[in-house]
Amino acid sequence: MPSVQDHLASIRADVEEIDVDQLNARLTSGDQLLIVDVRERDEMESGFLPGAKLLGRGHLEARIGGVAHNANDEVILYCAGGVRSAFAAYALQVMGYTDVKSLSGGYAKWVQSGYPIDNRRQLSRDQVARYSRHLTMPEVGEAGQIKLLDAKVLLVGAGGLGSPAALYLAAAGVGTLGIIDADVVDMSNLQRQLLHTEDRVGMAKVESAVAALKGINSEVRVVPYQMRLDSSNVLDLFAEYDIVVDGCDNFPTRYLVNDACYMLKKPNVHGSIFRFEGQVTVFKPDAGPCYRCLYPEPPPPGMAPSCAEAGVLGVLPGIVGVAQAIETVKLILGIGEPLVGRLLTFDALAMRFRALNTRKDADCPLCGDQPTVKELIDYEQFCAMPAFEI
Numbered sequence: 492m493p494s495v496q497d498h499l500a501s502i503r504a505d506v507e508e509i510d511v512d513q514l515n516a517r518l519t520s521g522d523q524l525l526i527v528d529v530r531e532r533d534e535m536e537s538g539f540l541p542g543a544k545l546l547g548r549g550h551l552e553a554r555i556g557g558v559a560h561n562a563n564d565e566v567i568l569y570c571a572g573g574v575r576s577a578f579a580a581y582a583l584q585v586m587g588y589t590d591v592k593s594l595s596g597g598y599a600k601w602v603q604s605g606y607p608i609d610n611r612r613q614l615s616r617d618q619v620a621r622y623s624r625h626l627t628m629p630e631v632g633e634a635g636q637i638k639l640l641d642a643k644v645l646l647v648g649a650g651g652l653g654s655p656a657a658l659y660l661a662a663a664g665v666g667t668l669g670i671i672d673a674d675v676v677d678m679s680n681l682q683r684q685l686l687h688t689e690d691r692v693g694m695a696k697v698e699s700a701v702a703a704l705k706g707i708n709s710e711v712r713v714v715p716y717q718m719r720l721d722s723s724n725v726l727d728l729f730a731e732y733d734i735v736v737d738g739c740d741n742f743p744t745r746y747l748v749n750d751a752c753y754m755l756k757k758p759n760v761h762g763s764i765f766r767f768e769g770q771v772t773v774f775k776p777d778a779g780p781c782y783r784c785l786y787p788e789p790p791p792p793g794m795a796p797s798c799a800e801a802g803v804l805g806v807l808p809g810i811v812g813v814a815q816a817i818e819t820v821k822l823i824l825g826i827g828e829p830l831v832g833r834l835l836t837f838d839a840l841a842m843r844f845r846a847l848n849t850r851k852d853a854d855c856p857l858c859g860d861q862p863t864v865k866e867l868i869d870y871e872q873f874c875a876m877p878a879f880e881i
């Protein structure tokens with residue numbers, strides 16, 4: 492039985508090595524080199540060679556064809572110290588690659604020599620496994636997943652719309668989810684509010700939401716706010732977040748969320764439901780209209796019954812809340828066409844979606860040419876109705 496040292500010596504005799512000075516000279520001269528990191532994922536977290544492909548050793552043979560398309564492509568492998576990369580280079584030669592080199596001294600020697608590294612944040616091994624379906628999509632990828640993990644989204648309401656939105660945002664890996672809701676779970680909520688369960692009836696909705704979301708993705712930081720949103724607390728709260736998802740069910744809160752988001756220049760992903768119909772849009776300050784552009788005046792009291800009064804199909808908020816979650820993810824990733832300046836309407840009975848173009852109103856008291864609303868007002872008085880349940 493040959494020793495590991497003997498085996499390594501015989502492999503090194505067959506594998507060409509490149510030293511760190513030669514490699515750095517070639518990189519600085521502008522050579523386009525295929526450099527492959529064969530270390531373990533957690534070793535890559537402290538940094539890696541600029542431009543290196545982070546394939547790791549475990550799947551090297553399976554994945555090398557994705558980056559080295561021809562058997563005679565030059566491939567430079569490195570590991571921490573130069574041993575694993577020598578074995579890996581030998582394995583690629585056995586596969587038929589003819590120009591494989593191993594970096595002698597590996598990453599440690601590279602760092603000691605003071606050569607540049609790339610230390611962009613890497614996903615952990617668990618994150619790579621969890622988000623693998625995102626990582627294979629070029630529109631998301633590792634950089635996009637890191638954006639999701641770094642994002643802070645505040646959900647106004649842990650009810651019909653907030654439930655599906657929060658569940659999907661947590662599953663997708665949005666790193667911080669704030670949830671504000673003053674209510675406790677009631678049996679009548681369970682018909683549509685999937686964050687909550689029978690055994691949590693009577694519990695604060697935000698606490699029930701924490702339990703549900705942690706069960707899906709324990710990595711997400713869920714911040715519960717068991718309180719009513721009002722003019723005195725909204726600005727401080729919204730300032731902590733990147734995006735607000737409005738799933739409230741009353742007009743005073745809707746105008747409050749709109750005005751606060753506009754003042755803080757935060758995107759407001761708005762959703763509403765009524766019986767069999769839903770609406771979704773994105774109010775992005777200065778990029779499109781705000782809620783007041785569309786609805787300058789609240790409806791007269793009694794003319795716009797709440798879901799509690801008029802009813803709502805239990806399944807309907809699933810579609811609307813998930814559409815809000817999709818818009819939120821698009822905003823975080825900066826992809827696609829968000830519903831800015833467009834109002835998506837959904838009619839469940841006809842099973843029909845429509846997207847209506849909406850426009851900023853030059854006379855809007857908030858975002859128009861001559862604004863009159865420059866600070867938060869008393870929204871219950873403005874709407875002549877209480878900000879009842881969310």
Ligand SMILES: [Zn+2]
Binds near residue numbers: 781851856
């Ligand atoms: Zn406006």
